[in-house]
Amino acid sequence: QVQLEESGGGSVQAGGSLVLSCIYSGYTTRPYCVGWLRQAQGQGREGVAGIRGSAQAAYAPSVVGRFTLSEDDAKNTFRLHLNNLKPEDTAMYYCAADPSCFSALGVSNFRFRGQGTQVTVSS
Numbered sequence: 001q002v003q004l005e006e007s008g009g010g011s012v013q014a015g016g017s018l019v020l021s022c023i024y025s026g027y028t029t030r031p032y033c034v035g036w037l038r039q040a041q042g043q044g045r046e047g048v049a050g051i052r053g054s055a056q057a058a059y060a061p062s063v064v065g066r067f068t069l070s071e072d073d074a075k076n077t078f079r080l081h082l083n084n085l086k087p088e089d090t091a092m093y094y095c096a097a098d099p100s101c102f103s104a105l106g107v108s109n110f111r112f113r114g115q116g117t118q119v120t121v122s123s
Contacts, residue, residue, distance in 0.1 A: 002026045002097045002112040009093060009117030012085055020080040020117060022095030030073055033101035036080045037108050038091035038119075048093070049080060050104035058104040063089075085121045092116040 008020040024031065035050025049069040051057045057069040068081040082089065094117075096110035 002031055002099075004095050004097060004112060004114035006093065006095050006114045006117040008079075009119050011120040011122065014086055014121055014123050016085050016121070018082045018085065018119060020082065020093055020095070020119075021077055022079070022114060023075070023077050024095075024097060025076065027076075027097075030071060030076075030078070031097040031099055031112075033098045033104065033106075033110060034071075034078050034096070035104060035107035035110065036069065036093055036095055037113075038089075038093045040088075040091040043091075045108040046091075047105045047107035050101075050107045051078075052101055052104040055104065060105065082119065085119075087121045087123045089119060090121050091119060093119050 003025045005023050033052050036048045039045045049059045066084045071078045094113050096113045098110035
């Protein structure tokens with residue numbers, strides 16, 4: 001079983017940047033599928049970015065060119081770099097992992113998830 005813990009959320013103004021980090025434990029190597037999803041208040045979950053195996057990361061259309069998913073296997077960590085943030089990016093962000101998945105952007109269905117970190121973007 002994978003344990004996940006996020007950090008790095010906060011409040012920024014539109015156009016600002018944040019880096020979210022997720023430390024995983026319970027696996028000696030990165031789980032096959034990892035990623036990030038978000039949930040705004042009153043809305044459903046949205047897969048934001050994900051990696052499946054050794055493939056390149058996949059991104060939701062709403063964040064392409066602004067968000068980047070990176071890995072730091074030496075530290076059992078993967079990160080989401082959020083740039084040019086918009087008020088509509090305001091949400092609780094969760095990292096997630098699964099030992100198998102059909103799609104990198106199926107993050108909302110990954111079996112293991114952290115507790116979440118809040119990102120608030122003001123205009």
